[in-house]
Amino acid sequence: MSSTVQIRVPATSANLGPGYDALGLALSLYDEVEVTLTAEPEVTVTVEGEGAGEVDLGEGHLVVRAMRTAFARMGGAQPAGIRMRCRNAIPHARGLGSSSAAVCAGILAARALSGAAEFSDDDVFALATEMEGHPDNVAPCLAGGLTVAWYEHTGVPRMVKVTPDERIRPVVVVPSTRLSTEAARELLPKDVPHKDASFNAGRAALLIAALTRRPEREILLAATEDRLHQSYRAPAMPESAHLVERLRAVGVPAVVSGAGPAVLAFSASDSQDLIAPEVGNDWHIQQMDVDPVGANVQFPETR
Ligand SMILES: Nc1ncnc2c1ncn2[C@@H]1O[C@H](COP(=O)(O)OP(=O)(O)O)[C@@H](O)[C@H]1O
Ligand SMILES: N[C@@H](CCOP(=O)(O)O)C(=O)O
16 A cells, blocks of 8 residues: 555535525635655644644644544554645635644545544545534535535535536635634624525525526526625624625625635626726736636656
8 A cells, every 4th residue: 555645635615695604616726735654753744825834833733633533533653753844825814714624634645644444434534524614615625516415414514515516717806904704703693584595595496406407697696695604704804794795796706715815706707807806906806717626636756
């Protein structure tokens, strides 16, 4: 069995407006991790790109922690040492699923390197969700495309993947400011009015129809309305809230990406030119594709 594996994991945008904690989209923006198990009992991590100079470079690194958790869960021995190289393009704490990507990468690396065939894809999904907390990020990261995630009454997470219409072009607008997902979740009320829950249920159902069959701008605009999370979180990211408002006012279906503060817009060819004039200099606009396949695992010699 090889002692080195390469993992590529996509960024994800969760919620998509009305699908709070349920809907997610995989994006063509990736973190790449190469992991080698070593005999020397030390953990060494190098990071290029996002997170460089910020994240822990030893046992505290999120990918390493996910690997350790997965090895323990699979029942095998922990590796003596781990050497890891990360090349990250997913910005941290912006609402683009960086922590989900890191956790998925670690679990997939541990499974690949241990050769534990009995640890199924469902087991990977369940463990990543348990560690990260958000199946709406984990599902598209693992499976690609557009996913609907939910929990069984037993607490087991499940997902269904659907393929978005090829005309759907995500545009992500990323600010330099950060907001941790944990902090953004603390802003949400315990209860919401029944009429708001019913409003979101209808919009979330419409959004699946819009993204897969009817990606017209006016349908996407209605389908991306939300009353369950964005307004409650707006005080923590007023500039994101204003940008979403301005984009929607000129006809671009825009939402807060995940827990923010990045903004996700669905751009048809006729709306791309509408986005740039609304965005200030301190934001970075990235036109993307939907990633169709999700996390990728390769052994170097087969690449
Ligand atoms: N590739 C990574 N390597 C190490 N730590 C990471 C990585 N990605 C995310 N993290 C950790 O997760 C935090 C961001 O998680 P979170 O607040 O959930 O935001 P996000 O929306 O980006 O997932 C980072 O500040 C960092 O501590
Ligand atoms: N449903 C979660 C999604 C968090 O996504 P992230 O990319 O910000 O981690 C939420 O809205 O809290």
